[in-house]
Amino acid sequence: MLLATPGHCLFPLRRIHKPYSLSRTRTTRFCCRASLNLITNSDSFEVGRLIGSYGFMNITSSSGSPLGADAEYSSGDVGRLRVQDVGEGSVKIRLYDGRVSQGPLRGTPVVFKVYPGQRAGGNEADMMAANELNAHLFLQNNSNDICQNLVLLIGGFETKTGEQWLAFRNHGKASAADYAKVMSERVSKTRADGGQVWNNFEQEETIKRRRYFVTKLLQGIMRGLAYMHDRERLHQSLGPASVILNTIVERDAVYLVPRLRDLAFSVDIGYTKLEGDPGLLSDGLWRRASTAGAFTPMEKRAFGIADDIYEAGLLLAYLAFLPFCEAGIMDGLSLQRLLESTFQLDIGATREYCLADDRLLDAVNFLDLGDGAGWELLQAMLNPDFRKRPTAQAVLNHRFMTVGSL
Structure with missing residues (x-):
């Protein structure tokens, strides 16, 4: 399981605080798809075996590492990780092997990152999937200036059940x-x-x-x-x-x-x-x-x-x-x-x-x-x-x- 905190944890914990408009999420996602020639047809992919899964954790109190030039703090301030109310979040991510089966990238190995649909993961999963997609679209928008130290998104699709499948080039597991x-x-x-x-x-x-x-x-x-x-x-x-x-x-x-x-x-x-x-x-x-x-x-x-x-x-x-x-x-x-x-x-x-x-x-x-x-x-x-x-x-x-x- 992937653990994390809103800020300072070796395994990041994030909390979703408010309801989110699903329609706004999807508008952003599909609008961006056309800008990078991503593979968005599910028939263009073959899905292999399940590699694994992980989840995110909710943190229900504010985190508080000492910040600021004049901050006075005690061990209670620095160690709030020990007193935070931490619980398991609803978003569970699955990872699958796969490959591109059609087009110029045919045969390219991929790793699918699957966000659950709204029924299983709620609006938070849809929001996270859209944010990850948009971040990669922005960072990959210039084919002559792509960083080799970021994973490469090559496509994705949405299933009838609302799951979001993001396909990344398989750079290793x-x-x-x-x-x-x-x-x-x-x-x-x-x-x-x-x-x-x-x-x-x-x-x-x-x-x-x-x-x-x-x-x-x-x-x-x-x-x-x-x-x-x-x-x-x-x-x-x-x-x-x-x-x-x-x-x-x-x-x-x-x-x-x-x-x-x-x-x-x-x-x-x-x-x-x-x-x-x-x-x-x-x-x-x-x-x-x-x-x-x-x-x-x-x-x-x-x-x-x-x-x-x-x-x-x-x-x-x-x-x-x-x-x-x-x-x-x-x-x-x-x-x-x-x-x-x-x-x-x-x-x-x-x-x-x-x-x-x-x-x-x-x-x-x-x-x-x-x-x-x-x-x-x-x-x-x-x-x-x-x-x-x-x-x-x-x-x-x-x-x-x-x-x-x-």
């Missing part, structure tokens, strides 16, 4: 979460088999490959995010399950191309949009912006970008720890609580704590590269004051984003 899980299990097996007598040279080479792979993974994530931000779009669901990989084989890292997916909660931050109706899917974002003191269109835009950067910072922490630790030592939510609640976003204190635990040593050493460059970048991305967080491009230019490749 493993996510960053899958990669972290496989690597942590491999660490556990290796240490159980060899313990301290593990060949030192082999261990060093494995760590070097892992650092290189994770660095390439982070670079791809930030390139995708920078591309979106440059085009006035927020992701707003960034987490390990929202990054698809074409390989999880670390020896093939040179061929790795991470791609961002799950744009159902993407937000348009163009100034004309910010001055008008913001849209119901971004309601939670702008309420948090107001709490942080961001009211004007310029301030709200800056807050939204910084909010995505915060999520990217949590994802950086996840990828710096989980692939380097034994299975069960650390998980996404525990890591988030450690950063936000236990140490109140004091990354220096977090490092001292982790340094005392030998099981976390490889992760600490990774973030220590470049004279502590990883910790420095993490502190910047998770800065409690949203105004002081770096842009996605600045993150890409940070020395930590290259030091793991050396």
Whole structure:
């Protein structure tokens, strides 16, 4: 299951707050279809096996990481994840294998993302499907300027029962979460088999490959995010399950191309949009912006970008720890609580704590590269004051984003 929060969670949780006009959703969807020559005839596709499914969670109280330059906060403020009323949402997404069966793209493998019809998923599912479709249409509107770090939408259709089937080019089925899980299990097996007598040279080479792979993974994530931000779009669901990989084989890292997916909660931050109706899917974002003191269109835009950067910072922490630790030592939510609640976003204190635990040593050493460059970048991305967080491009230019490749 894909988990998430209105803002700051490794697995994004989103809440739908108000009823939505289904007719307006569909008008937007069909109007946009004609603009990109998408394949919209269901007969042009063949559907294969069910790959899996996931859901979204509802959060019924406001989230509250400390934001703002003068914010005073306690552990209760930072750790509101522990006291939020969280429940399972009604929208369940299914994924299927498939391929294009007709036309110039015949034989192209696809992955179908299926949103339930109104009867099963309510208006929220229709709204999410339309938002994801429109986000991809906008980001793909220039065939000469398509980012390789975003999944590519090639078509879709609506069934008689109202289900929305979005067809994406099959760039791989493993996510960053899958990669972290496989690597942590491999660490556990290796240490159980060899313990301290593990060949030192082999261990060093494995760590070097892992650092290189994770660095390439982070670079791809930030390139995708920078591309979106440059085009006035927020992701707003960034987490390990929202990054698809074409390989999880670390020896093939040179061929790795991470791609961002799950744009159902993407937000348009163009100034004309910010001055008008913001849209119901971004309601939670702008309420948090107001709490942080961001009211004007310029301030709200800056807050939204910084909010995505915060999520990217949590994802950086996840990828710096989980692939380097034994299975069960650390998980996404525990890591988030450690950063936000236990140490109140004091990354220096977090490092001292982790340094005392030998099981976390490889992760600490990774973030220590470049004279502590990883910790420095993490502190910047998770800065409690949203105004002081770096842009996605600045993150890409940070020395930590290259030091793991050396």
